[in-house]
Amino acid sequence: MNEERLLLKWAAWSVAVGVVVFALKWMAWLLTGSVGIYSDALESVVNIVAAGAALIALAVSARPADASHPFGHTKAEYFSAVIEGALILFAAFEMIRAAWHRFANPQPFDQPVLGLATLALAAAVMGGWALVLLAQGRKARSPALIADAWHLLSDVIATGGVLLGAGLAWLLKWWWLDPVVAVLVALNILWVGLKLVRGSVGGLMDEALPKEQVEKIRQTISANLGGALEYHDLRTRVAGPRAFVEFHLVVPSQMTVAEAHAICDRLERALAEAVPGLTTVVHVEPESEAKGHRTMRMGTRRS
Known part of the structure; x- marks a missing residue:
């Protein structure tokens, strides 16, 4: 205010x-x-x-x-x-x-x-x-x-x-x-x-954030992805002084809701610090939804 x-x-x-x-x-x-x-x-x-x-x-x-x-x-x-x-x-x-x-x-x-x-x-x-x-x-x-x-x-x-x-x-x-x-x-x-x-x-028209900011967001997610398998479908937009990012987060199938929630909280805090005014929306998905993008993965998927 x-x-x-x-x-x-x-x-x-x-x-x-x-x-x-x-x-x-x-x-x-x-x-x-x-x-x-x-x-x-x-x-x-x-x-x-x-x-x-x-x-x-x-x-x-x-x-x-x-x-x-x-x-x-x-x-x-x-x-x-x-x-x-x-x-x-x-x-x-x-x-x-x-x-x-x-x-x-x-x-x-x-x-x-x-x-x-x-x-x-x-x-x-x-x-x-x-x-x-x-x-x-x-x-x-x-x-x-x-x-x-x-x-x-x-x-x-x-x-x-x-x-x-x-x-x-x-x-x-x-x-x-x-x-x-x-x-x-x-x-x-x-x-x-x-x-x-x-x-x-x-x-x-909900234009995406500048490329340098998007890259910073990707780096921040990758650095704080511990415990999750990968993320994909990242989208950004800007509205006045606020910026928005949303993405899908893939976690192991046996992970509890509380554990997945903790990872999301960690990511939101890190992103808010990296890009002031950023609002983060994370959609958590089970391991079966992984897309296997090498640039987005952390950890090893189970066969």
């Missing part, structure tokens, strides 16, 4: 930081009139909405399991990540639209020095917060917080590109450079949004 409150706190702070950054970017646009800065400010509106969606999703996913949702509500976070990815795509297309209009009608900036300095401050605030959020999201294994952090980092990259383009446009008087750089930044945001949607859809 403490961890869930912590996640909600970080998500709430994301909304507040998003409002501050948007205000700075909007001020920078009013000072310069740059289409790149304008598009960047609009993207910050997406940040605020996405952070709010993440906050709601975290509140829902924190609810305990009930009769209607016996496996909990953790997948609610993926809906937040999907929404955030979709909003990134919208922001990218909006930036391209605005850049195209300004490219056809280039205009000089009004107060470039003060405006660019304000934009740089916004990027610094957003970058620092994104790194904090990313670290906390990885620590808690929260898709919503990680998605929000990557979204913010993409915004920092976008802001850096806009700042560079606007600065060069002002120094060289190449006013067409402002919308050109904005389009390049929009394409980068588009790529980030597609990756976020891909990862979220994978979670909703």
Whole structure:
């Protein structure tokens, strides 16, 4: 419960930081009139909405399991990540639209020095917060917080590109450079949004854990399989901050239920320590169900 409150706190702070950054970017646009800065400010509106969606999703996913949702509500976070990815795509297309209009009608900036300095401050605030959020999201294994952090980092990259383009446009008087750089930044945001949607859809579709984690699970099972004959049919999936593994455990036919239960307890403890947040389901089978996979066996089957 403490961890869930912590996640909600970080998500709430994301909304507040998003409002501050948007205000700075909007001020920078009013000072310069740059289409790149304008598009960047609009993207910050997406940040605020996405952070709010993440906050709601975290509140829902924190609810305990009930009769209607016996496996909990953790997948609610993926809906937040999907929404955030979709909003990134919208922001990218909006930036391209605005850049195209300004490219056809280039205009000089009004107060470039003060405006660019304000934009740089916004990027610094957003970058620092994104790194904090990313670290906390990885620590808690929260898709919503990680998605929000990557979204913010993409915004920092976008802001850096806009700042560079606007600065060069002002120094060289190449006013067409402002919308050109904005389009390049929009394409980068588009790529980030597609990756976020891909990862979220994978979670909703019960995608397996990463290969390195699956291999760690296999090694842990093999190291703690003493007394059993083999395991097979291992399956994994991820749902929000929780991961699930299930497999069939083959034990000698003469083994008692208590002995088999002790092996299962040992395996569950070892797996929980190896992969934090892992829920293990073991289906115990008699020796007659052994499949004889060499890579999965421990001990020797009786003839």
